[in-house]
Amino acid sequence: MQSNAFIDRYARVFGRPQATLLQFAGLSEGEVRAKGAEVEGAGGRRWLDFGSFGMHLLGHRHDAILAAAHKSIDEMGLSTKILGNCAATGFVENLISRLPWNMDSVILGNTGCEAVESALKLAMIATGRRLIVSLENGYHGKSLAIASLGGGHLTEKLPPLIECRKIRAEDYDGLDRLLQSEEIAAVIVEPIQGEGGILAIPPPFLRHIGDRCHATGTMLILDEIQTGIGRTGRPWAGEISDFAPDIVVFGKVLGGGLVPISATAFRKKQVGSGAMDPIVHSSSFAGGTFATTVATAALETALAPNFLDRVTQLGDKALSSLQAVATSASFPAQARGAGLMIGLEVDSAERAGLIVMEAAKRGLLLTFCLTAPTVVRIYPPGVVSDEQLDQGLETITEALGATS
Ligand SMILES: Cc1ncc(COP(=O)(O)O)c(C=O)c1O
Known part of the structure; x- marks a missing residue:
């Protein structure tokens, strides 16, 4: 599928402003499949998903979820x-x-x-x-x-x-x-x-x-x-x-x-x-x-104890890394949160929007808070690997740098 053709179709049914935003952030490929912390576009591009508005703590298509779903579908x-x-x-x-x-x-x-x-x-x-x-x-x-x-x-x-x-x-x-x-x-x-x-x-x-x-x-x-x-x-x-x-x-x-x-x-x-x-x-x-x-x-x-422990461990690592990034940023910034529910507040909604876009261009999906648009939400799934978490945090550092 031609990605720009997709954006035009998307614009016709969901509105041009949203489609333009997607295009601007380099997200012209529609999503078609996902597994764990990764999402794949129709053209084969992959993104790490640290956004998803809080739904994907178990990542996409977790094996235990798929097993339960398949059993149910047969019954x-x-x-x-x-x-x-x-x-x-x-x-x-x-x-x-x-x-x-x-x-x-x-x-x-x-x-x-x-x-x-x-x-x-x-x-x-x-x-x-x-x-x-x-x-x-x-x-x-x-x-x-x-x-x-x-x-x-x-x-x-x-x-x-x-x-x-x-x-x-x-x-x-x-x-x-x-x-x-x-x-x-x-x-x-x-x-x-x-x-x-x-x-x-x-x-x-x-x-x-x-x-x-x-x-x-x-x-x-x-x-x-x-x-x-x-x-x-x-x-x-x-x-x-x-x-x-x-x-x-x-x-x-x-x-x-x-x-x-x-x-x-x-x-x-x-x-x-x-x-x-x-x-x-x-x-x-x-x-x-x-x-x-x-x-x-x-x-x-x-709610399995080992999964909760992993969420805490990943969350602690992400938060301390983001606090360090915020402290060394060239603009006022603050990271806060608990477990894998982390917010990075910056000095303007425009900058938060730019950070989300710069991260998307580099292959990381983030969102900002709906009623507090100066806060970028960082919600990695609990199934993220250590390497994927490091990669995501690195991308956030680069995205912040790109808005300085
Ligand atoms: C705290 C809280 N309550 C309620 C809702 C509404 O949930 P839904 O979007 O599934 O209707 C949300 C959604 O973001 C939420 O964060």
Whole structure:
């Protein structure tokens, strides 16, 4: 396939600005296959994938994921939605047995957004309240309703469908005032804000949110969609002592890099039996055999102690190397993160964009944070080899140098 012909076709269906960006970054070949940390274009070019918006902690087409997928394809794909599904039941049993928060029930969905919507519905039904509190720089997805919880340009273009109050992280007084003066259904928080710039919420503030929620009958929703299932080298980033969320949402890595799947975990007795009613949430595709078989394999692979150790080891190496690169850069830069969730903040969105493009030209895929465009996201998969990690870090150093 002629790469420029592909870009023209891409532009016709997805828009010229996006296509021009791809072309500018030397990405005119469409992707066609991938394995592990590598992606291959239609013309045979290869890239290391340290981007992928957090989905590919297990890399592309991990052997354990493929084995589970092949087995499922030979047996059943979706579900009847009439009979109870064996794979979905096994998956939910597996997930809740691993959670540190004593949860007993799960609603399954397809996307992270859907999981957040389910969580909000549960909280609103359980409390009889409507207002939601989210954190500035938070990101929870882009459905029409969920967009109201985040920030950025999209919120300015849409009517707020959910009434939401936003507070700054560590605004203890602001949170206390809000929870005292208004009837809040839920506070939603990411343990480390991903799209907001890889900003960790300090554990004392998380604990304070938990205490105040419990004192005021407000539900605490923990969004582990980006941080959960091993991304930070720990099973769950919000696993800190004396902190008990009421509802937790998962997505991304749960799909094993192969399927869309999300989950909303909670305690039955807290939300009431009405919460189990399919009227609260259901979806044609959610909870099918294929997706839940793959997700079970994803849990087992990503949460295996040796895999988590490897994520920590790779993440520590990457972070210290990037901190050194940031210190010696000719412009202000800072690297931060946990495990394989790393952000490199630079002095302008333009420079961050250039770094992403210069890296792409040299064969490394990166992205920047959606609501914090000065932060380049560096999310290598946990299956990356030592040589591939070194190569990726070297490329980032060169890309920074090219923007000086
Ligand atoms: C923390 C968080 N919550 C929710 C979402 C939405 O997930 P999805 O894109 O699967 O709808 C994202 C996606 O980036 C996310 O990072």
